[in-house]
Amino acid sequence: EAQVTQNPRYLITVTGKKLTVTCSQNMNHEYMSWYRQDPGLGLRQIYYSMNVEVTDKGDVPEGYKVSRKEKRNFPLILESPSPNQTSLYFCASTPRTGNTEAFFGQGTRLTVV
Amino acid sequence: QKEVEQDPGPLSVPEGAIVSLNCTYSNSAFQYFMWYRQYSRKGPELLMYTYSSGNKEDGRFTAQVDKSSKYISLFIRDSQPSDSATYLCAMSGTSGYALNFGKGTSLLVTP
Numbered sequence: 001e002a003q004v005t006q007n008p009r010y011l012i013t014v015t016g017k018k019l020t021v022t023c024s025q026n027m028n029h030e031y032m033s034w035y036r037q038d039p040g041l042g043l044r045q046i047y048y049s050m051n052v053e054v055t056d057k058g059d060v061p062e063g064y065k066v067s068r069k070e071k072r073n074f075p076l077i078l079e080s081p082s083p084n085q086t087s088l089y090f091c092a093s094t095p096r097t098g099n100t101e102a103f104f105g106q107g108t109r110l111t112v113v
Numbered sequence: 114q115k116e117v118e119q120d121p122g123p124l125s126v127p128e129g130a131i132v133s134l135n136c137t138y139s140n141s142a143f144q145y146f147m148w149y150r151q152y153s154r155k156g157p158e159l160l161m162y163t164y165s166s167g168n169k170e171d172g173r174f175t176a177q178v179d180k181s182s183k184y185i186s187l188f189i190r191d192s193q194p195s196d197s198a199t200y201l202c203a204m205s206g207t208s209g210y211a212l213n214f215g216k217g218t219s220l221l222v223t224p
Contacts, residue, residue, distance in 0.1 A: 004156075040216070042215065044214075045212070090156050090157070101159055102212060103159075104157045105156050
């Protein structure tokens with residue numbers, strides 16, 4: 001089954017404790033991206049990757065890092081999480097550059113206290 | 114001005130009604146137009162995809178794009194309670210790498 005898998009689905013952490021949210025897709029897509037979704041603000045892109053070892057900032061990259069060492073994986077790293085990063089996070093992949101027909105993961109609800 | 118504007122609702126309709134959801138945008142470079150459906154606690158799923166102007170129909174769903182007015186619509190015929198969800202419009206240009214999302218419209222279809 002074609003899918004984008006995120007882990008964990010839920011996470012509560014404390015300010016400053018480094019964490020990683022994993023994302024993996026089994027569709028051999030080149031393009032992957034991370035979004036955060038907040039009430040009243042909608043979906044906003046954090047980072048994206050057009051292929052292995054190629055990443056770039058989206059609209060709200062501050063406080064986040066990503067890496068793309070393999071085509072299928074695109075982890076999101078919060079080096080020092082803060083409460084304003086409490087949000088619902090989605091990973092997405094698309095079969096070609098030019099962001100169309102994105103497939104989304106199930107989401108990771110992160111709470112930073 | 115945000116590039117993509119979408120009324121957040123909520124929109125409540127009785128079962129069987131025709132639903133009209135709309136977005137406006139300001140960037141004339143947008144070429145791809147999409148509608149995503151998001152159920153509670155789930156990731157968005159692609160519902161309809163249209164390139165450039167025109168209409169596209171898929172079962173009970175019709176997507177319309179009017180590039181001259183920078184206006185897109187999604188119509189749902191014979192709405193069902195299972196259509197209750199948040200509907201997100203999204204669009205991108207031919208050379209861009211980011212989807213520009215509306216904030217989503219929350220729809221409730223009551224039996």
